[in-house]
Amino acid sequence: MKTAFSTLALLRPERPDEALALLRDGPLTPIAGGTDLYVALNAGLCPSRRFVDLSRLKAWRGIAATKDGGLRIGALTTFAQIRDDKRVARALPALCAAAREIGGVQIQNRATVGGNLANASPAADSAPVLLAADAELELASTAGVRRVPLGEFFVAYRHTALRADELIQAVLIPPQPGPSFFRKVGTRAANAISKVVFAGVRAARPRIALGSVGPVPLRAKRAEAALAAGADLESAVDALQQDIAPIDDLRSTAEYRRFVAAGLLRQFWQQTGGRRPAPSRRR
């Protein structure tokens, strides 16, 4: 049954420190763009009754260059902003590509990157790109800010390292050592949850991540190691099959997902192979 919306409470802080203090005294459920939460509320599947609105926290919305030549994306930045941002297009074009395919424009105008990650769906489209980019998260609470590599953020199916008194403040993207790749396979680009989502960064040590092929978005460590060691592509494809653990569900089958994941690894390798990967700027 649909939630009785009139009975729900919403606190609307203006500044991050106010939001964090409210959260410490919680329990409160954060709401950013609402595109995941309202689907749950409309279906009567969200038990929370008290919410804290993050949409006024201007300091956490926007994209900036960092000193090390990377990017810092505020958690409240929408996928429409990411999609249209020239710096993102230069630094990590795969993230623009993912943003373009997250729902239709109505969703892109509202959906935030923080919400996409906090929601911890195995099918979250930004997650594989940011995993392959070696991104880190800034998690804020009244106790301060801690940095967590995204690879340690997704703990188990729909569970993250985020504590109840913490919020995602920003995503940090280091400079990338080579070209990036994104491809989502679903029934339809807009509005379709991915059957398989694949992202990669080509480098001497290539970085590969996938979504919808396990309980959490994951790095394909064995396939990466095979390619870094100079193995041929088909050996890496075999290794990839051990990295992933897809299931049958209403969107697809495990068998099809394995087949598609293999195809996407080949496509990534062939499409990014033309240029020699740029040397890493760090080191």
Added chain:
Amino acid sequence: MRFTLNGKPVELKVAPMRRLLDVLREDCGLTGTKEGCGEGECGACTVLLDGAPVNSCLVPVAQAEGTKVTTIEGLRGHTKLQQAFVTEGGAQCGICTPGFLLAASTLPRAASLEAVKQGLAGNLCRCTGYAGIYRSVAVARGGARAAPKPKPAARAKATPRAKTKPKARSAAARRSR
């Protein structure tokens, strides 16, 4: 709370987590905004929030505070687009039409067919098969038809109006140039 609705300031006392969709329909009496799915999939509830299309079934009304909300009742300056939906078969049952018009009104003028399709991908239509909608958008811009128009002969039997339709269509197309 206050916001600007179709160009006029409004002040409402409403529970903050109510859906913008419900407040528009029930409290403001603007029933042009439709509920299709209630899950963000169909776009029938599309409104413009500070000029950007959003699904009003997913927006807590509190987040509209201080913004400019435009519903289909307030869509101005898109007569050609609205007219083209009429003459080009862009609307049949009409439930998706307000959402399509609002989303289409924000497309850049020079958008290619691919860009139009992308821009309207968050709107679903169960009647038209989309060809009529893409054609409406193209004709409103005075461009070539995005898809071939249906043959009047094939439809003449089913709908008597079909005979007069082609004429009306070309007249509209000429007007919009």
